[in-house]
Amino acid sequence: MSLEKADVEKIAHLARLAIDEKDVPGYAKNLSSILDLVEQMSSVNTDDVTPMAHPLDATQRLRADEVTETDQRDHFQEIAPNVEDGLYLVPKVIE
Amino acid sequence: MHSKTIAQLAQGLRDKTFSSEELTQTYLDRIEKLDPQLNSFITVAREHALAQAKEADKRIASGDATALTGIPVAQKDIFCTNGIKTTCGSKMLDNFIAPYDATVIDKYNNAGAVMVGKTNMDEFAMGSSNETSYFGAVKNPWDTNKVPGGSSGGSASAVAARLVPGATGTDTGGSIRQPAALCGITGLKPTYGRVSRYGMIAFASSLDQAGTFTQTAEDSAIMLGTMSGFDLRDSTSVDREVQDYTATLNDDIRGLKIGVPKEFFDEGLDSEVAKVIEAAIDEYKKLGAEVVEISLPNSGLSVPAYYVVAPAECSSNLSRFDGVRFGHRCDDPKDLEDLYKRSRGEGFGAEVKRRIMVGTYALSAGYYDAYYLKAQKVRRLISNDFREAFEHVDVIMGPTSPNVAFNVGEKSDDPISMYLSDIYTIAVNLAGLPGMSIPAGMAHNMPVGLQIIGNYFDEARILNVAHQFQINTDWHQQAPGGFE
Numbered sequence: 001m002s003l004e005k006a007d008v009e010k011i012a013h014l015a016r017l018a019i020d021e022k023d024v025p026g027y028a029k030n031l032s033s034i035l036d037l038v039e040q041m042s043s044v045n046t047d048d049v050t051p052m053a054h055p056l057d058a059t060q061r062l063r064a065d066e067v068t069e070t071d072q073r074d075h076f077q078e079i080a081p082n083v084e085d086g087l088y089l090v091p092k093v094i095e
Numbered sequence: 096m097h098s099k100t101i102a103q104l105a106q107g108l109r110d111k112t113f114s115s116e117e118l119t120q121t122y123l124d125r126i127e128k129l130d131p132q133l134n135s136f137i138t139v140a141r142e143h144a145l146a147q148a149k150e151a152d153k154r155i156a157s158g159d160a161t162a163l164t165g166i167p168v169a170q171k172d173i174f175c176t177n178g179i180k181t182t183c184g185s186k187m188l189d190n191f192i193a194p195y196d197a198t199v200i201d202k203y204n205n206a207g208a209v210m211v212g213k214t215n216m217d218e219f220a221m222g223s224s225n226e227t228s229y230f231g232a233v234k235n236p237w238d239t240n241k242v243p244g245g246s247s248g249g250s251a252s253a254v255a256a257r258l259v260p261g262a263t264g265t266d267t268g269g270s271i272r273q274p275a276a277l278c279g280i281t282g283l284k285p286t287y288g289r290v291s292r293y294g295m296i297a298f299a300s301s302l303d304q305a306g307t308f309t310q311t312a313e314d315s316a317i318m319l320g321t322m323s324g325f326d327l328r329d330s331t332s333v334d335r336e337v338q339d340y341t342a343t344l345n346d347d348i349r350g351l352k353i354g355v356p357k358e359f360f361d362e363g364l365d366s367e368v369a370k371v372i373e374a375a376i377d378e379y380k381k382l383g384a385e386v387v388e389i390s391l392p393n394s395g396l397s398v399p400a401y402y403v404v405a406p407a408e409c410s411s412n413l414s415r416f417d418g419v420r421f422g423h424r425c426d427d428p429k430d431l432e433d434l435y436k437r438s439r440g441e442g443f444g445a446e447v448k449r450r451i452m453v454g455t456y457a458l459s460a461g462y463y464d465a466y467y468l469k470a471q472k473v474r475r476l477i478s479n480d481f482r483e484a485f486e487h488v489d490v491i492m493g494p495t496s497p498n499v500a501f502n503v504g505e506k507s508d509d510p511i512s513m514y515l516s517d518i519y520t521i522a523v524n525l526a527g528l529p530g531m532s533i534p535a536g537m538a539h540n541m542p543v544g545l546q547i548i549g550n551y552f553d554e555a556r557i558l559n560v561a562h563q564f565q566i567n568t569d570w571h572q573q574a575p576g577g578f579e
Contacts, residue, residue, distance in 0.1 A: 008452070015410060015455040016417075016432070017448055018440030027449065033511055034453050038466065040399040041473050051471035052478060054301060054331065055287040055527020056551065061330055075194050081424035088419050091430050 115165030197294025215249030244274030269520025276544020349383030410454030
């Protein structure tokens with residue numbers, strides 16, 4: 001599996017990662033070698049195998065739909081980069 | 096005082112030989128004097144620790160002490176601590192002060208333990224050498240030109256150098272056992288679900304598990320008992336009673352059946368390391384254990400399967416770092432996409448970016464079945480191998496790592512060679528089993544770790560097995576030169 005420069009740029013965009021132009025060839029090489037390693041899995045037949053998502057095959061616990069947490073908005077927003085009137089500020093999205 | 100184990104220090108506190116304040120001061124002084132050589136701490140919480148020590152002394156005087164009351168410990172900087180910086184080894188969280196405590200931190204606080212600081216680690220726990228930390232590499236106290244292993248390298252280095260008698264870590268693919276082996280100390284990764292992941296910054300949620308670094312198995316048993324337990328706040332926590340792990344340490348191990356997987360002694364294993372492991376297993380034979388060869392035929396596929404499952408889960412978990420609610424934010428974003436991309440591009444280091452991209456690729460449209468689903472199926476096969484083996488044996492033993500600690504910089508440009516240093520530990524995470532590494536001898540003048548793998552929730556047994564080795568050998572008592 002060999003990734004091209006354009007593949008890396010596409011993946012970086014999907015992951016919302018800014019990558020320096022000069023680093024793209026290095027990532028292409030490393031990611032290709034990781035995918036080659038991963039390719040070894042094709043040596044084993046897994047046709048009738050059930051995929052394993054949790055080591056103990058546990059399923060998601062459910063709880064009653066009751067309010068259990070108190071409002072701590074101000075406390076949680078103390079660490080935000082930019083807030084105003086209880087809202088997180090980001091660059092304008094809708095013109 | 097600093098060479099003592101947690102059990103011995105707790106006795107000293109009970110007997111009033113010294114106070115927790117004196118004890119804490121001793122370790123803080125050692126950290127100040129010796130840690131510049133190692134860089135094992137990101138934050139030293141001097142005032143916080145001394146305040147906790149004073150409280151602990153009152154509690155001891157009132158007769159209300161637990162086994163950890165007044166004992167200095169270090170927490171891996173992956174556990175959120177209310178009011179004290181939590182970085183996860185990343186520039187992304189360089190300014191992050193969590194608004195709450197992780198469940199693990201709560202439990203140590205409730206037990207009256209004294210937190211002396213937060214230890215260095217590979218960025219977001221992604222690495223096997225502690226070189227990916229934004230706060231600089233950690234050094235191995237046995238030879239400061241060498242790595243301590245990773246990702247919990249700071250905790251391992253600090254305990255090995257006797258800067259603290261115990262520390263926590265997390266293990267996603269070997270991040271407790273491998274650094275414990277490379278630093279010559281005892282490391283324990285419990286069964287998946289035994290310790291709460293709440294407030295433990297997530298890397299790969301179906302694999303991450305918190306555990307301990309100590310000099311002895313007895314101390315691991317004490318710490319595990321304190322930090323384990325069901326937690327409603329962790330959806331994968333397992334509702335199962337916490338045992339007294341110290342109660343069975345002295346059980347006789349005559350007749351114990353030890354399985355030794357032939358796949359763990361392949362051509363990748365250093366021959367000097369192999370000799371140490373064989374000698375350690377022979378020691379168990381002398382203690383009356385029976386050794387049988389077993390096979391884990393799919394274990395060779397654990398590194399490939401892991402490097403799909405872990406990056407896929409990390410790419411999802413780390414999407415929360417977006418520069419909006421907390422963590423690093425870029426200057427002057429021109430629009431929302433620019434804010435996301437540059438905050439993440441600037442905040443994450445190269446290894447974290449690599450893994451996010453591998454995971455994003457594996458989960459992207461058209462590739463999911465070929466990568467993620469395939470890896471989950473291979474994971475099942477690897478897990479079934481262990482289930483089959485545990486039908487016939489009580490514990491499984493082999494090397495923790497194929498080599499002793501390598502030089503700083505030696506593998507940092509070659510991700511694959513770095514990944515292969517976890518070749519014997521990763522399968523255990525994929526299966527979700529408990530595992531330990533204990534000091535078993537020396538090769539190339541560096542420590543070698545023996546890995547002991549147990550069946551699900553059989554922590555008491557592997558601790559018993561490790562303890563029996565330690566009361567008959569003294570490898571775990573050896574401290575690196577300059578740090579005795």
